[in-house]
Each structure stands twice: as C-alpha cells, then as structure tokens.
Amino acid sequence: MPLPFLTGLRVVDLGQYLPGPHAAQLLGDLGAEVVKVEPPDGDPLRRLGPVDSDGTTAAYKLLNAGKTVIRLDLKAEGGRAALEALLARADALVESYRPGVMDKLGLGRERLRALNPRLVHASLSGWGYDGPYATRAGHDLNYMAVGGGLDASGLPDRPVISYLPVADFASAQQAALAVTAALLGRERTGEGCFLDLSIMESVLGWQGLTLTAAARGSQPGRGEALLSGGAACYRIYRTKDGRFATLSALEAKFWRSFCEAVGRPDWITRQSDPLPQSDLTADLDRLFATRTLAGWKELLDPVDCCFEALPELAEVPGHPHIAARGQVRVSSGPEPLVETLMGLRVDGGPPPSRSPLRESDAGAVLAGWG
Structure with missing residues (x-):
C-alpha cells in the first residue's frame, strides 16, 4: 500500500519520459491519487526501447506504476475541456513541457489560477522559465554538463556518462519535495502556487563544494580528488577474476x-x-x-x-541486505519487472507498494472525483 501522508490529494501528471512521471509517482507513493494524462498516441516512453509482448516498454510500466492513465487530445476543444475539469478538482499538476507550451494549450498560469486558485503547479523543464536557454532542447547529459555534474567526475583524460540519468532522477525527487512543501504551505495560506523547477539546476544545486574549489584555484584534476x-x-x-x-x-x-x-x-x-x-x-x-x-x-x-x-546488476536483487529490506520486488513470468520501491519505511512498516498502472478514461476519473 502507498503511505498515508498525502491520502485524499489528487495529482494530474502531464509528464512524459522520466523526470515528470517519476516525480508524480513519488507523490503517489506518499498516498496521493495520480492521474496521468497522455496524448492519443500515448507517452513516447511506451515505445522508446525494446518493447514487451504487449507492445509497451518495461521502463514505461515501471515509471507509471501506481497511476491511472487516460488519453486526451489537448489540441482539441473536448480534450482541453476534460483536462480543465480535472485540474479544477486537482490539488497538484506536474508537467515537464518546455516553457510556453502550457500557454499554447490555453492553460497558462492565469488560466490555471482562474480554474483552481488552490492548485500547486509544478513545471519541471530542462533549463527553467527564463534565461537564454529557457526554450533550448536538452537531455540529461546536457543538463549534467552545464550544471557542473560532469567536469569533476570520470577518468583523468575525459568525463564519463553516468547511468542511469542522474539529473532526471534528481530533478524528479526535487520536484516531488517541492510539491509536497507547497501543499503544506497551502494549508496555511489557502492558495496554490507555480513552481519553476529546472532539471539542470537540480544538479547545479549540488555543486557548491566544487564551484568554491574552482573559484579558489584549488579544485584537483579529474580523478585526483x-x-x-x-x-x-x-x-x-x-580482482583476479575480472570483477x-x-x-x-x-x-x-x-x-x-x-x-x-x-x-x-x-x-x-x-x-x-x-x-x-x-x-x-x-x-x-x-x-x-x-x-x-x-x-x-x-x-x-x-x-x-x-x-x-561490487555486484553485477543481475545480482543486486539477491544481495542479502537488499533482499532483507524488501525494497526490490521481482515479478514472475517470461517478462519479469524488477520494481524498486521508494526507500522509506514508516514506524517499522514496509516500503510503499505500487499497483500496476491502469488505463481508464476522463469520464470515469471525473465521476470518481465528484
């Protein structure tokens, strides 16, 4: 079961790929009801990489477990109206569009405030809402580079790519933290807010030590600190056997x-x-x-x-400490999913579990939301 802390709160997830969807998933782990809104063709992550026999990638299933998924055409009047009806009843919106996209959809900040002044709107973009890079395309490697997450790491002759994508997961956790704090703040003010979150800046926020050393001329070379x-x-x-x-x-x-x-x-x-x-x-x-x-x-x-x-990845779920703690759940069958739950236990309980994602439609969700 999810944890009870955000029970009764409703989150609309407009994210795609990794950062936004994982942020919304973490809110679901804490008890919120998460409804993911996808375009008619679905989140592109459904097809990015090897697909299972059902035509969907394992990554999509893992990052959207615990959610109700609906599909809406937000370029059509009916789709926008359905989304507006959801947002009018929601507590938080998580989206990961470039700045300006929500305005083009007719759902800019003023419109959202008119629909629901208590809504916490978290926009997790690559670079943030202002500055010369605001609308520039990018992915994790670019954000890690500019945010200072690559230059000091790696081999003496070159940086290395971190895997999994650090900036994506770090920004998802920062977004979930910010939304939770904003929801707490709303209890005092009665008003929602707009959260401008940058994937790059989630990495930049860790760099005080290295940037200070660089400013003082005392930063060691790569691989020398x-x-x-x-x-x-x-x-x-x-070791002797290549491990x-x-x-x-x-x-x-x-x-x-x-x-x-x-x-x-x-x-x-x-x-x-x-x-x-x-x-x-x-x-x-x-x-x-x-x-x-x-x-x-x-x-x-x-x-x-x-x-x-250093265990190989296939050995990690069976590591005696990991197995004892119960954070990793491995499904059975010819296409197993290895699910890594939130690393949080409350009052001696287990990590919060996630149900498989379920497909639904806007009408059913709105009926449940009253």
Missing part, C-alpha cells in the same frame, strides 16, 4: 583495519601521502589482482574497513 579517485583508500579495484571491489576506508581506523587484514601494516602511514596517490594506488591494484572477488569477500567481509564487493 579525495573522492574522485585520487586517494588509494577510496577507489574501485579489479570489481570497492574500498572507502577514509577514516584512519578503517584504513588501519584494512592494512592489517591484508598483511601490509607498512601502508598505514601512507594514507596521508599527497594526492593523487599514484604509487600507493598501483600497489593496491597489484594486491587486488591476487585474489578473486570471492576470495576478497572471504577475507574482508568480517573486517570493519568499508570494503564491499
């Missing part, structure tokens, strides 16, 4: 425990070597290449040193 690969005690290492292990023994006590466990107490004082610690890192590269991943687990799992094996 304490947490980006410059410290031997905080790296990913390849990978993570070590994050930042504190002196953890590093000491690691060095003692591997029989190299002479390395303990080298933790403070200047960054990047190329020589010490090379020593650890050679060390980790002497055992298989299973061998390293056998040696280091009992040691309090911040060591963890």
Whole structure:
C-alpha cells in the first residue's frame, strides 16, 4: 500500500519520459491519487526501447506504476475541456513541457489560477522559465554538463556518462519535495502556487563544494580528488577474476583495519601521502589482482574497513541486505519487472507498494472525483 501522508490529494501528471512521471509517482507513493494524462498516441516512453509482448516498454510500466492513465487530445476543444475539469478538482499538476507550451494549450498560469486558485503547479523543464536557454532542447547529459555534474567526475583524460540519468532522477525527487512543501504551505495560506523547477539546476544545486574549489584555484584534476579517485583508500579495484571491489576506508581506523587484514601494516602511514596517490594506488591494484572477488569477500567481509564487493546488476536483487529490506520486488513470468520501491519505511512498516498502472478514461476519473 502507498503511505498515508498525502491520502485524499489528487495529482494530474502531464509528464512524459522520466523526470515528470517519476516525480508524480513519488507523490503517489506518499498516498496521493495520480492521474496521468497522455496524448492519443500515448507517452513516447511506451515505445522508446525494446518493447514487451504487449507492445509497451518495461521502463514505461515501471515509471507509471501506481497511476491511472487516460488519453486526451489537448489540441482539441473536448480534450482541453476534460483536462480543465480535472485540474479544477486537482490539488497538484506536474508537467515537464518546455516553457510556453502550457500557454499554447490555453492553460497558462492565469488560466490555471482562474480554474483552481488552490492548485500547486509544478513545471519541471530542462533549463527553467527564463534565461537564454529557457526554450533550448536538452537531455540529461546536457543538463549534467552545464550544471557542473560532469567536469569533476570520470577518468583523468575525459568525463564519463553516468547511468542511469542522474539529473532526471534528481530533478524528479526535487520536484516531488517541492510539491509536497507547497501543499503544506497551502494549508496555511489557502492558495496554490507555480513552481519553476529546472532539471539542470537540480544538479547545479549540488555543486557548491566544487564551484568554491574552482573559484579558489584549488579544485584537483579529474580523478585526483579525495573522492574522485585520487586517494588509494577510496577507489574501485579489479580482482583476479575480472570483477570489481570497492574500498572507502577514509577514516584512519578503517584504513588501519584494512592494512592489517591484508598483511601490509607498512601502508598505514601512507594514507596521508599527497594526492593523487599514484604509487600507493598501483600497489593496491597489484594486491587486488591476487585474489578473486570471492576470495576478497572471504577475507574482508568480517573486517570493519568499508570494503564491499561490487555486484553485477543481475545480482543486486539477491544481495542479502537488499533482499532483507524488501525494497526490490521481482515479478514472475517470461517478462519479469524488477520494481524498486521508494526507500522509506514508516514506524517499522514496509516500503510503499505500487499497483500496476491502469488505463481508464476522463469520464470515469471525473465521476470518481465528484
């Protein structure tokens, strides 16, 4: 079951692809009723990538679980009228159009306020509603680049693409947080508001540390900082069998425990070597290449040193800790879905569950909304 915090609240989701739909889904996890409005051909994510036997992608099913999906032609008078009827009864609207699209549909801010002055309208666009990039096209990689999320990460000779798309998921969580806060604020003021949210700025908001270092001329090169690969005690290492292990023994006590466990107490004082610690890192590269991943687990799992094996994706659901916590649900059948629920448990309960998405029509939804 969803959590009860937003029970009784109604959310209209006009998003497509990932950020907007995931933001609305998180609100549904917290108890809101979410109705997703799609064009007659459906959200393009239905067909973006390999499709299941029913003609729909797994990604679409996962990102829209828990919702009621209806289709409306918003370019036609009847479709706009049906959407307006929904918005007049809704508590929140989540959409991810470029700035100006809602105005072209006849649903700009003034019209929405006239329909429902208590409506919280969250617009999650790529760049935000003003500035020279406001109407510029973009995707996660572009937002990560401009927002400062790429330059400091990756290999010394080049940045790397993060996967899954960090900006998309980060902005979805920020949007859900903002909507929840705005709904709380509405309880005091009695009025809704317009939320201008930018996918790029969700990444930019994390960059205070790196931007400050860059402004002071103290930002290390890519792969040379304490947490980006410059410290031997905080790296990913390849094992004898071609698998990978993570070590994050930042504190002196953890590093000491690691060095003692591997029989190299002479390395303990080298933790403070200047960054990047190329020589010490090379020593650890050679060390980790002497055992298989299973061998390293056998040696280091009992040691309090911040060591963890890097599981392959297919192994993640079966990891003993993940399996015990119950956040991952795997459906049965020839086309299983692996659903990752919201990582939240209240008063010892389980993570909020999601029902499969269901298709409906505007008339049925409006009848239920009264």
